Amino acid sequence: MxxxxxxxxxxxxxxxxxxxxxxxxxxxxxxxxxxxxxxxxxxxxxxxxxxxxxxxxxxxxxxxxxxxxxxxxxxxxxxxxxxxxxxxxxxxxxxxxxxxxxxxxxxxxxxxxxxxxxxxxxxxxxxxxxxxxxxxxxxxxxxxxxxxxxxxxxxxxxxxxxxxxxxxxxxxxxxxxxxxxxxxxxxxxxxxxxxxxxxxxxxxxxxxxxxxxxxxxxxxxxxxxxxxxxxxxxxxxxxxxxxxxxxxxxxxxxxxxxxxxxxxxxxxxxxxxxxxxxxxxxxxxxxxxxxxxxxxxxxxxVPNDYNEQQVVPIGKAFEHMSFAMSSNEELLIAGEQVTSGYLEATVKMNENFRQELSEQGKNVTWYYSGDKVAQHEDGYFIYKGRLDEQVKIQGYRVELPEIEAIAKAFLKNNLVKALVWPKEISSFNKSIYLFVQASKNEDTEQAIIEHMKNQLPHYMQPKKIVWLTSMPLNLNGKIDRNALRAMLE
Known part of the structure; x- marks a missing residue:
């Protein structure tokens, strides 16, 4: 100092x-x-x-x-x-x-x-x-x-x-x-x-x-x-x-x-x-x-008058760190700054930390970030969104399944889906919407809102609960997120 x-x-x-x-x-x-x-x-x-x-x-x-x-x-x-x-x-x-x-x-x-x-x-x-x-x-x-x-x-x-x-x-x-x-x-x-x-x-x-x-x-x-x-x-x-x-x-x-x-x-x-x-x-x-x-x-x-992308690239890794891109365009991170894993983690929780052999035969821990990227011809990386259900609200990481898990347990109902809207990467007016397949009930709605306030920080609390008579499904039988988003447009 x-x-x-x-x-x-x-x-x-x-x-x-x-x-x-x-x-x-x-x-x-x-x-x-x-x-x-x-x-x-x-x-x-x-x-x-x-x-x-x-x-x-x-x-x-x-x-x-x-x-x-x-x-x-x-x-x-x-x-x-x-x-x-x-x-x-x-x-x-x-x-x-x-x-x-x-x-x-x-x-x-x-x-x-x-x-x-x-x-x-x-x-x-x-x-x-x-x-x-x-x-x-x-x-x-x-x-x-x-x-x-x-x-x-x-x-x-x-x-x-x-x-x-x-x-x-x-x-x-x-x-x-x-x-x-x-x-x-x-x-x-x-x-x-x-x-x-x-x-x-x-x-x-x-x-x-x-x-x-x-x-x-x-x-x-x-x-x-x-x-x-x-x-x-x-x-x-x-x-x-x-x-x-x-x-x-x-x-x-x-x-x-x-x-x-x-x-x-x-x-x-x-x-x-x-x-x-x-x-x-x-x-x-x-x-x-x-x-x-x-x-x-x-x-x-950011160079003066930069105009190649609508969103500024994430760039290159610090000199003691390494970036790589997987076959599904996920950004992988290795180097001295990568933590060893989460506290009290299950094997599944730590599955994003993977040991792999380097060309020199040394064990290297790669962190699978979940961020989808593209690589520019000059070597730097460009952010293209997420490969999972993690979103950013006011800069904070939010796992939508965490919100869903709390809602499902409280409502004793597994037909629940949380979405963020608008979904554009560069949007700063994102809000969380919670879709529930059930008949609307004012008492139940007020109770789940209060429960969310007691369980989640303000930036993770749903802006609105949308009650549905039936949850839209895609051809694979999974909840159709695009159909849900269409209801918000």
Missing amino acids: SNNASCDALYVNKQIVSYEQLHSMSLYVASLLPKASTQKTDHIAILSHREITAYAAIVACVMADKTYVPLNVKAPKERLVSMLLTAQINTLVVSVQYQHLAIEIKTHLPALELILIEESKLFLNASNHITPFETAEKLSNSIRYIMFTSGSTGKPKGVPISEGNLLAYLDFVVPYCELSSDDRASQTFDLTFDLSVHDLFVTWLSGACLYVLPESALFSPGAFIKKHQLTAWFSVPSTGAIMQKFGMLKAHAYPSLKLSLFCGEALPTSMALAWQKSAPNSKVVNFYGPTEATIACGYFE
Whole structure:
């Protein structure tokens, strides 16, 4: 991190925290964490949102060589409990303002230890301790963080990312981004979204300052970029599309930006070009990568006036990673960033991780991404959609079978199908529709809606339930998704 402890490290909730203060705050939190010998695992969950406590707790976990597991404060309680059980969490670091939620969770997990953090104590501690940053040596196979993604079985899947996985990412991306202590980088992603890991570690390893956007600015960030003269930007393309729609990408609007990264969903070429004009001094780059391959593993720098595709290509693999294409046009990923598999995974869950012999006779793990691609004659890859029923909503991965599994169990009815509409890759107005073969009943509909709210995060909840007298079937006897989509047109 920054060699100058007095440099700004973090801006959040209208407060500036220096590297010196952040270090002292994190030492305080680290001192509250349990010793390794008293725990079954070194996994620490964090329940906080866009406040200093969250960031100090993450740094504390790194200092203490603990695995951090961020939780979304808006997620349904039942889902949080499921994640804590899957990750074998014994300790939960909680901001005081979320202690009521933490106490509710503890009623389901009585052995869970709660560590309540008051922000005032963090600042008091920061004024009493002055210690320069020192990076502790970590084992490459120790788990640095765990992120949860949607799972097709009805339960979220835990993805453990090792120290080695993360370092491989940072070794390439930190020098690529070329940030310094003069830079001010955005932090738009929720901490449960693995792209947030880039924000924290790339910014702080470069000695730059991380600017956390308040919730109110996430979908209209133009004024925030200008006010704080941000120099580095990273968000899902949806954010840029909303800015474009509402006229916030005017020419030369953001001259302070020098680096603009997008990731998490398909990047429309029209939006990328509009962003280039609004940030004329910025390089615009499309990052690509699933959570299983640590944040991102491919990139494409958008040339000026690029017009070959409607959607910006996912590009080429990072230099220490490899891309390949299977016979059915599926993108395969290998390299140091690929995780070893899911937490508590069945054989079927891990079937996308496959060991194959390289030309040199070494075992190589290839991750079968499920993304359909084409390869350009210049070697880079172009995204063509999904080969399965996974979709992206607001940048989040959503397994439609997970929604179906929850609905089927509640309704005791297997004739259920979830679809996303519109289906176009570049559309940002996607919503989920749930089709059910049954007679419409107002009480049942209200009950399933409430059940979904209690089981799923907001971006996975169906916009509408469509009741059908009979489910359309194709020639193979399977539910005809095209016929269902035709009902929405």
